[in-house]
Amino acid sequence: MSMDRRKFLKIAGLSALVGLGGSEAFELLQPGAVDASEGHEGEGEANEGHEGPYAGDKIRWGIAIDIIKLGENPAMAKKIITTCHYEHNVPDWGNPKDAVKWIWEDDYEHSFPDSYNDLMAEKVEGMPFLLLCNHCDRPPCVRVCPTKATFRRPDGVVAMDYHRCIGCRFCMAACPYGSRSFNWLDPRIALKREGRKLNPRFPTRMRGVVEKCNLCVERLDAGKLPACVEAAPDIMIFGNLVDADSPVRKVLRERVSMRRKIQLGSKPSVFYLV
């Protein structure tokens, strides 16, 4: 008798495990997630004729940042940062501990710590670099998120669902680029303190959720360019990496470019033109 019960438990356990592993079960359990991860761009059949790193994609947004031009006009960095942070109601806490940033400035040494050269040209040494979410092809943050609150859209944008994020900050530990910020306190307090006019077209966040650059998906979906690109079109060169005739592909063909920490295989889609 007890053997039978044990046998039953074994079979029940095994079938439960199989059920858990099957992807169909997840589709059934969470039909909403599929909708959430579907972008407006890149839907439909794959681009069969295209070859290369983005084969199979229709749209793959990317940005090339012209560091030489930015170095010639370093004041533009601040303009770009302010434009982005005002567009997305990103608060300025005024201290590094609570800091929330979508795009920010750093030097070469700290932007590329693993390819730093002690005998670097002085010009490069002092050059400003703009850092933001790399919208990786293989984003480590998406891999670790336990709720699919951060997800990769078919057009390559790594987006956030602020209403689903539980604030576990696993994505912050996983991101190799330090691109993610957590709302340690209510961001609306800092926004109110700044006395800044809010952008009514983009929601403010609540405390306890992670946020980062979203490549202006809300603007892309409305057929507009990302705010940083609009603010400095000759420094931030934007386009579809799949399309060989896009401005970004054109400039990448002509200039030497770098990407951060490519040895990790996350495949960033933000390029630095040097």
Added chain:
Amino acid sequence: MLEKALQGSNRYWGWIFFLLTLIGIGFACYLYQLRHGLGITGMSRDVSWGVYIAQFTYLVGVAAGAVMLVIPKYLHHYNPYAKVVIFGEFLAIAAVIMCLLFIIIDIGQPMRMMNMILHPTPNSILFWDMIVLNGYLAINIICGWNSLLAEKKGVPTPGWVKPFIFLSIPWAFSIHTVTAFLYAGLPSRHLWLTAIMAPRFLASAFAAGPALLLMVLLLMRRLGIFDPGPRPIQTIAITVCYAMIANVFFMLLEFFTSYYSNIPAHMHGLDYLFFGLQGYGQLVPWMWTAAVCGAVGILLLLIPPARRNYLILTFACAAIVLSTWIDKGVGLVIGGFVPNPFDRVTPYHPTLPEIAIAVGVWAVGAFILTVLYKMALGVRTERRLI
């Protein structure tokens, strides 16, 4: 059976009220955190996990450590453990509950916790950690509770519990392996990105869990509540000793790979913890305390006459608990975030409310442990088994 925990000496009630006070303070601080956000802690954009996740990691080890009593008792019929194995299982229950509480207090939106279940994501290790931890809690409640019920009735543990006891063995390994995977799979966190993270976690767990249990057993013996007898005490001490040696060995392997390869990124984490980095050495005294405590603990446990002296044994266990706690409950998590992805050092100092909340969770664990042990001892006193 709960009534056994409702009668006790003044000492018992004093302890209970002491714990309730700590829980109350911790809870008040948690309400403060809930109101203002995790900004009241010392965590920052760069060190985005702190005391809470570090305690969680350490306590998963304590919970897994119980298996070091279950294996000899149930796989090898080592009968001297017959009287103590239930204390191991109850320690696992208290430790897992603390783990779950530490996760809950660490997340920014605890009211959305159920999103983990509403949107299950098998590619996230956190999803699997939730499954193994809750499973381990359930298994230990089933095993511990039914063993105690059987003891109360004076009958052998029912046969249907046996599969759960056997299941608890691989499951104990799974909880700490999965917890190690939380860290060991993240690119660019060099201190964590090591294939021996899981074995290290297990070795440290099998030292820390039994050492903590042995301290509690020796305390109960000292207070005249329960005497486990010399044989289980010595066997647990030897288990702790071997596991701790393995743990230290694994740590030394990390040192070899990092420093012999001479790759800066691989050395920086250990540099920061043990020698200081870019002028920051906040954790250096902690880590060397851990190193010394670990060495002293192993040495004392290796010498049989020292091990047989219960005062020295208690001291050795305390040294190992402290050593493993600093290693996992302080250094590992914070060290993983330093230097940050930009090769900069951001120091982390936990705040008072943050520490009070963590102490409160520890007090919840101690409270659960006390009540469970009180019930177990009450049953045995009633049946004149002790």
